[in-house]
Amino acid sequence: MELHIEGEVEFEVEEGVFYNPKMILNRDIGIQVLKALSISEYLDALSASGIRGLRAAKEARVDKVMLNDMSPAACDCIVRNADKNNLTNCDVYCCNANVLLHKRHFQAVDLDPFGSPSPFISAAARSAREFLFITATDTAPLCGAHFQSGVRKYMAVPIRTDYHHEMGARILLGLAARELARLDKGMETILTHATDHYVRTYLKVIKGADAANRTLEEMGYVESCQTCGGFWTRREPKPAGFCSACGSRTYMAGPLWLGRIQDKSLVGRIAPAMEERRARNLLEACASELELPMYYDYHRICDRLGLTPKKAQVLIERLRASGWKASRTHFSGVGIKTDAGIADMEKEMLAAK
Ligand SMILES: C[S@@+](CC[C@H](N)C(=O)[O-])C[C@H]1O[C@@H](n2cnc3c(N)ncnc32)[C@H](O)[C@@H]1O
Numbered sequence: 315m316e317l318h319i320e321g322e323v324e325f326e327v328e329e330g331v332f333y334n335p336k337m338i339l340n341r342d343i344g345i346q347v348l349k350a351l352s353i354s355e356y357l358d359a360l361s362a363s364g365i366r367g368l369r370a371a372k373e374a375r376v377d378k379v380m381l382n383d384m385s386p387a388a389c390d391c392i393v394r395n396a397d398k399n400n401l402t403n404c405d406v407y408c409c410n411a412n413v414l415l416h417k418r419h420f421q422a423v424d425l426d427p428f429g430s431p432s433p434f435i436s437a438a439a440r441s442a443r444e445f446l447f448i449t450a451t452d453t454a455p456l457c458g459a460h461f462q463s464g465v466r467k468y469m470a471v472p473i474r475t476d477y478h479h480e481m482g483a484r485i486l487l488g489l490a491a492r493e494l495a496r497l498d499k500g501m502e503t504i505l506t507h508a509t510d511h512y513v514r515t516y517l518k519v520i521k522g523a524d525a526a527n528r529t530l531e532e533m534g535y536v537e538s539c540q541t542c543g544g545f546w547t548r549r550e551p552k553p554a555g556f557c558s559a560c561g562s563r564t565y566m567a568g569p570l571w572l573g574r575i576q577d578k579s580l581v582g583r584i585a586p587a588m589e590e591r592r593a594r595n596l597l598e599a600c601a602s603e604l605e606l607p608m609y610y611d612y613h614r615i616c617d618r619l620g621l622t623p624k625k626a627q628v629l630i631e632r633l634r635a636s637g638w639k640a641s642r643t644h645f646s647g648v649g650i651k652t653d654a655g656i657a658d659m660e661k662e663m664l665a666a667k
Pocket residue numbers: 332333334337341359360361362363364365366382383384385388409410411412426427428
């Protein structure tokens with residue numbers, strides 16, 4: 315039995331029950347999102363020690379928190395930890411999460427599984443009335459490193475690109491969008507971040523066939539050149555097949571989400587509430603990145619062009635001075651988002667030499 319303190323919760327974890335302190339940043343952000351959305355009913359569908367749901371009950375003061383895990387040892391642990399923290403607003407379930415999610419609806423559903431959330435997304439999409447929060451730690455399938463597993467889990471083709479972190483996030487969002495749409499529900503993204511080895515997204519669920527149709531309009535594909543780093547978004551699965559900048563063969567990823575991934579004003583409001591500098595910086599980056607799909611890895615472009623990389627900010631200012639939009643991205647320290655195509659990006663980089 316180990317004793318831990320996280321946020322305002324003091325809790326015990328017995329052997330065999332999962333607790334990962336590396337996910338504290340993920341949970342810290344989750345608490346601030348819950349506070350900002352004023353959620354009254356929240357299901358932590360895969361609770362393990364219960365830390366996520368217990369923090370929701372104590373720190374975000376969610377009226378009713380349901381914590382579920384199919385492991386009896388985990389459930390004992392959650393009950394003890396809820397008592398230890400005098401939390402009377404917590405109900406504990408010891409079910410298969412998919413059964414519970416099919417049995418009833420919850421205002422907000424949180425999926426934080428081992429690896430892929432794919433086996434739970436369909437039931438969670440059905441159950442969630444207003445909010446669906448998802449963590450995926452299977453970044454290799456999502457980002458194209460384990461191609462077949464990515465296709466199986468997400469019903470989408472991932473490819474290994476310079477911007478694979480964002481592609482992975484958008485493939486996850488694409489699956490959520492399609493699962494919701496099947497049920498005549500649409501979605502809006504509140505916050506999406508790829509950090510360490512996971513992707514996390516917070517979605518608002520909107521009921522109705524019109525919302526579902528609007529959501530599906532945000533789906534598409536991205537055609538990518540692995541030689542020069544160029545990419546082009548496509549609404550339909552019709553690739554040009556070759557790179558208009560360097561002539562190489564191109565590859566297409568998708569279907570994936572091409573719509574907005576952040577609610578910038580909400581994320582900007584939450585950022586100052588983060589005590590940890592790393593979380594604050596992350597949210598500030600999410601709030602200030604351009605809402606354009608994908609980014610260039612400017613170090614890789616420098617390598618190809620034989621240039622010494624300058625500071626990202628120098629290049630961003632140069633792009634802006636030439637009339638392009640440009641920003642950094644939280645997805646990568648060497649990523650630049652811009653509406654300039656690869657040929658213009660290279661031109662600006664060569665001119666900045
Ligand atoms: C990664 S842990 C959850 C971590 C937790 N959310 C946190 O923030 O610390 C995944 C948990 O899901 C549970 N689990 C796995 N499959 C399940 C299922 N089908 N139904 C319910 N619980 C399940 C496991 O017992 C494990 O405790």
